[in-house]
Amino acid sequence: MATIKFTNNYIRVNCDPTVKSINLFLDDKSEELPNDGKFSTKKYSGESKKAVVTYKVPPPAPTTYSVGQGVVFPDGAQVTITGGADGTQLVQAEDKNGNKGIWVLVGAEEKD
Numbered sequence: 001m002a003t004i005k006f007t008n009n010y011i012r013v014n015c016d017p018t019v020k021s022i023n024l025f026l027d028d029k030s031e032e033l034p035n036d037g038k039f040s041t042k043k044y045s046g047e048s049k050k051a052v053v054t055y056k057v058p059p060p061a062p063t064t065y066s067v068g069q070g071v072v073f074p075d076g077a078q079v080t081i082t083g084g085a086d087g088t089q090l091v092q093a094e095d096k097n098g099n100k101g102i103w104v105l106v107g108a109e110e111k112d
Contacts, residue, residue, distance in 0.1 A: 002070030003047040004093055004101035009079045010039040011093075016085035020056045024048040039078060051091055051103045053084040060086045068104030 006026060013022055013035045021032040026046030032054065033040065051065045063086070073079055077095040084091045089105040 001049060002067040003049055004067055004070055004103070005047045005072040006044050006079065007073060007075045008043040008045055009073050009075075009077050009095075010042075011044050012037065012039045012078065012080045014080050014082050015053070015091070016083065016088075018055050018086060019084045020054045020059075022054070022081060022084065022091070023052045025050055025052070033081075043076075048101075048103075050106075053091065055086060064106045065091050065103035066106050067101065069100065069102040071099050071101035073099055073101075 011033060013033050014037045015022065015035045019035040021034050023030055023032050026044060026048055029046065049067055052062050054062045073095055079093050079095050081091065081093045091103040092100060094100040
């Protein structure tokens with residue numbers, strides 16, 4: 001199974017405005033990252049196999065995405081997470097060097 005691996009990375013969640021937070025389940029640990037457009041004040045490490053997007057009020061149900069394209073981010077890279085609007089099929093994580101990981105909506109057909 002593909003994973004998106006973080007190593008001492010600062011993470012900025014800059015998703016669709018309807019998104020309240022995202023949980024990357026790094027090493028299967030649950031932590032909500034707020035969709036505030038700011039880089040985290042702490043560094044994150046671990047592997048993500050799925051992401052769960054939680055929406056603002058009035059919320060659609062939280063939506064689960066699984067890794068469609070894995071990546072290993074370099075140690076210390078700043079990573080921005082985008083996407084996640086209700087009804088869309090992708091959430092993306094990318095650093096400034098173009099390293100990119102993608103989570104795909106569970107149940108959506110993955111592109112080859």
